[in-house]
Amino acid sequence: MTKNRFGRLFVSAIIGMCLVLSTSDIGLAAEPIKLGVAGAHSGDLASYGIPSIRAAELVAEDINASGGVLGRKVVLLTEDDVCKPEVATNTATKLLSQGVHVVLGHICSGATKAALGIYKDSKIIAMSPSATNPALTQSGDYPNFFRTIASDDAQARLNVDFALDVLKLKKIAIIHDKGDYGKGFAGFAKKFLEESGRAEVVLFEGVTPGAVDYSAVVQKIKHLKAEAVIFGGYHPEASKIVSQMRKKRMKTIFISDDGVKDDTFIKVAGKYAEGVYASGPKDTSKNPMNIAAVEAHKMKYGSDPGAFFTNAYAATLALLNAIEKAGTTDYDGVRKALRTAWVETPIGKIRFDERGDAIGAGFSVYQVQNGVYVELK
Amino acid sequence: MDWEYFCELFLGGLTRGSIYALVALGYTMVYGIIQLINFAHGEIYMIGAFTALIVTSVLTLLGLNQIAIIVLASIVAVIYSSAYGFTIEKMAYKPLRHAPRLSALISAIGMSLFLQNYVLLAQTSDFLPFPSLIPDFKVVEPFAHIIGSTEMAILITTIVVMILLTFLIKFTKIGKAMRATAQDRDMAMLAGVDVNRIISITFILGSATAAIGGILIASHIGQINFYVGFIVGIKAFVAAVLGGIGSIPGAVLGSLVLGWTESFFTGYVSSDYEDVFAFLFLVFILIFRPTGILGRSETQQV
Numbered sequence: 220m221t222k223n224r225f226g227r228l229f230v231s232a233i234i235g236m237c238l239v240l241s242t243s244d245i246g247l248a249a250e251p252i253k254l255g256v257a258g259a260h261s262g263d264l265a266s267y268g269i270p271s272i273r274a275a276e277l278v279a280e281d282i283n284a285s286g287g288v289l290g291r292k293v294v295l296l297t298e299d300d301v302c303k304p305e306v307a308t309n310t311a312t313k314l315l316s317q318g319v320h321v322v323l324g325h326i327c328s329g330a331t332k333a334a335l336g337i338y339k340d341s342k343i344i345a346m347s348p349s350a351t352n353p354a355l356t357q358s359g360d361y362p363n364f365f366r367t368i369a370s371d372d373a374q375a376r377l378n379v380d381f382a383l384d385v386l387k388l389k390k391i392a393i394i395h396d397k398g399d400y401g402k403g404f405a406g407f408a409k410k411f412l413e414e415s416g417r418a419e420v421v422l423f424e425g426v427t428p429g430a431v432d433y434s435a436v437v438q439k440i441k442h443l444k445a446e447a448v449i450f451g452g453y454h455p456e457a458s459k460i461v462s463q464m465r466k467k468r469m470k471t472i473f474i475s476d477d478g479v480k481d482d483t484f485i486k487v488a489g490k491y492a493e494g495v496y497a498s499g500p501k502d503t504s505k506n507p508m509n510i511a512a513v514e515a516h517k518m519k520y521g522s523d524p525g526a527f528f529t530n531a532y533a534a535t536l537a538l539l540n541a542i543e544k545a546g547t548t549d550y551d552g553v554r555k556a557l558r559t560a561w562v563e564t565p566i567g568k569i570r571f572d573e574r575g576d577a578i579g580a581g582f583s584v585y586q587v588q589n590g591v592y593v594e595l596k
Numbered sequence: 597m598d599w600e601y602f603c604e605l606f607l608g609g610l611t612r613g614s615i616y617a618l619v620a621l622g623y624t625m626v627y628g629i630i631q632l633i634n635f636a637h638g639e640i641y642m643i644g645a646f647t648a649l650i651v652t653s654v655l656t657l658l659g660l661n662q663i664a665i666i667v668l669a670s671i672v673a674v675i676y677s678s679a680y681g682f683t684i685e686k687m688a689y690k691p692l693r694h695a696p697r698l699s700a701l702i703s704a705i706g707m708s709l710f711l712q713n714y715v716l717l718a719q720t721s722d723f724l725p726f727p728s729l730i731p732d733f734k735v736v737e738p739f740a741h742i743i744g745s746t747e748m749a750i751l752i753t754t755i756v757v758m759i760l761l762t763f764l765i766k767f768t769k770i771g772k773a774m775r776a777t778a779q780d781r782d783m784a785m786l787a788g789v790d791v792n793r794i795i796s797i798t799f800i801l802g803s804a805t806a807a808i809g810g811i812l813i814a815s816h817i818g819q820i821n822f823y824v825g826f827i828v829g830i831k832a833f834v835a836a837v838l839g840g841i842g843s844i845p846g847a848v849l850g851s852l853v854l855g856w857t858e859s860f861f862t863g864y865v866s867s868d869y870e871d872v873f874a875f876l877f878l879v880f881i882l883i884f885r886p887t888g889i890l891g892r893s894e895t896q897q898v
Contacts, residue, residue, distance in 0.1 A: 263821055265721045397868070425868045429827045431615060432817055434608035435862035435870075442601050442863075455723050455819065462818045466744050487725045487819045 251292040255319035258326030259302040268326045271531035278535040304333035311337040320548040321538045328352035329399040335361045342550040348530035356574040365575040367534040375407035381584045392445035396452030397425035404476050405451035437463045447472035458488035465491040481526045492587045501583045502594040509565035533564030605863040611747040613855025614754035617848045618809030619832035622802025624847035628778045629798045635704040638829015639711035644677040644807025645814040666729040674804045681803025715822040723821045726814040746816045840891020
């Protein structure tokens with residue numbers, strides 16, 4: 220009898236222990252928050268995508284060190300889309316199959332657009348640090364999309380105002396790279412210039428990215444006697460066009476977008492980059508959070524962060540903050556939190572408007588002076 | 597009509613065509629000898645440019661003068677690219693010489709992708725600044741504002757390479773053996789021509805001209821990355837077909853025609869449809885002259 224009772228006690232103790240163990244097991248290994256990081260991580264636009272992985276890594280490390288979000292660890296799932304729409308759909312599908320909760324990305328507008336439809340169907344929020352195509356937010360097609368960068372039309376407006384009010388230009392040629400981003404930007408610039416009625420658009424054309432040379436287009440700009448070129452696109456084409464113009468001794472002013480406001484542009488175009496104007500996100504390098512983030516990047520990777528690093532850092536913070544505030548990774552909850560809760564980030568204190576654009580983030584015009592981009596006030 | 601503008605476009609097209617020609621020569625020679633489209637040829641061009649960049653950086657550090665740098669960089673790039681061309685042939689094409697033609701073609705495409713990714717991993721995906729190697733000399737006045745020194749150098753180099761190559765093929769023993777191999781490989785072998793050696797030489801020659809093209813264009817546009825060979829390769833291939841693949845004067849003519857088409861179309865119509873028009877032109881030429889402008893029709897004997 221005693222023995223029997225002892226036996227029963229023993230069994231229940233074991234069961235109890237198992238229960239305790241298993242419950243504490245659940246507590247320890249609560250499902251982590253899976254943050255997808257998608258963008259160009261290889262290929263010729265990798266210099267735009269890799270900084271966002273690093274930003275996400277740094278934020279996740281910080282947050283995990285202080286106990287995670289809602290007591291859950293943040294893990295990163297990085298997927299490469301090489302900035303190609305056709306690859307981006309695969310990237311998105313792959314992230315979904317891995318059970319991603321929210322996505323930081325994508326980087327290029329075209330790829331972002333391709334991936335967004337897939338995320339939308341699965342109710343996943345995506346936040347891009349760099350996709351500036353206006354339709355992404357303004358069309359209303361993607362309620363699951365947010366961004367920490369101002370859209371192209373805001374940027375084109377700024378460039379056009381700068382060309383008209385500050386530089387007082389009358390004849391402008393607009394060139395783009397036929398891509399979603401470049402052509403979109405160029406189209407807005409053309410529209411605003413024509414609406415203003417104060418300057419003539421003498422040329423509106425697309426060049427083929429990767430072409431051997433652009434001498435014919437450059438001749439055309441010269442032939443039409445344009446005072447300035449507004450270029451929509453990325454730095455590889457911009458540096459070729461600027462170099463060819465300067466080699467032909469043309470003094471034509473060159474104005475471009477944040478696809479060109481990248482140090483690689485100055486590195487590649489060298490002395491020909493001097494005097495080029497490009498718009499880009501406002502200089503927030505005085506922001507203490509920004510300084511700390513850049514320092515952390517230098518410590519961990521031994522280099523200065525690249526393009527859109529701060530926007531990606533801000534986006535990661537905004538996403539994780541919204542999950543914390545919402546108390547869930549649930550789609551509706553997080554969406555609501557993104558719109559209502561302000562969050563302190565390296566690009567300033569931001570929240571998001573109805574369409575998904577960040578309130579509190581903006582653009583400035585920069586000029587290359589002595590080999591560095593200087594913000595013009 | 598604005599003649600100055602016309603001349604500028606003409607010269608721009610001529611420069612672009614010359615560069616295509618340097619690359620197209622490799623396609624056409626290899627095709628002439630073994631009827632293979634060497635799709636890895638554009639990558640040889642890219643490797644030539646990368647080698648020149650690396651050599652230039654080292655030599656600049658050593659403080660050599662510009663002429664010494666360009667000469668040494670070109671020599672090293674030519675040797676290195678030729679070694680690549682030689683190795684590619686031995687590894688990827690020779691074992692498949694008696695296989696169906698499609699196998700060798702797929703092997704060529706594989707080689708092209710392999711080399712692109714290899715350079716991507718070994719170097720970087722970023723665009724790298726390429727120093728302008730060609731000295732910035734003053735061009736004589738009436739031409740000074742329509743052609744730059746770089747364009748001039750490209751044209752002169754291309755002409756010199758063409759002359760040397762024509763001489764080699766027309767008047768030397770190697771050239772004779774090459775022509776014999778192109779006509780009938782088995783017969784040439786029976787007549788005592790070392791066919792394998794001739795094929796290797798063809799690959800080396802083609803790679804050398806591609807490397808020169810790579811250095812010139814990289815120096816002209818001031819930047820390179822691992823992907824630059826692809827587009828130039830495709831354009832040069834088109835030019836070679838346009839001129840009549842297998843024919844050396846045809847490759848040059850086809851390249852110039854393509855360069856001018858692109859240049860004039862951009863200048864007078866729009867650059868939006870530059871490629872569309874260039875390739876449409878190709879389709880038309882091939883419809884009305886399937887062998888290309890200077891190509892001969894091959895009669896297959898049974």
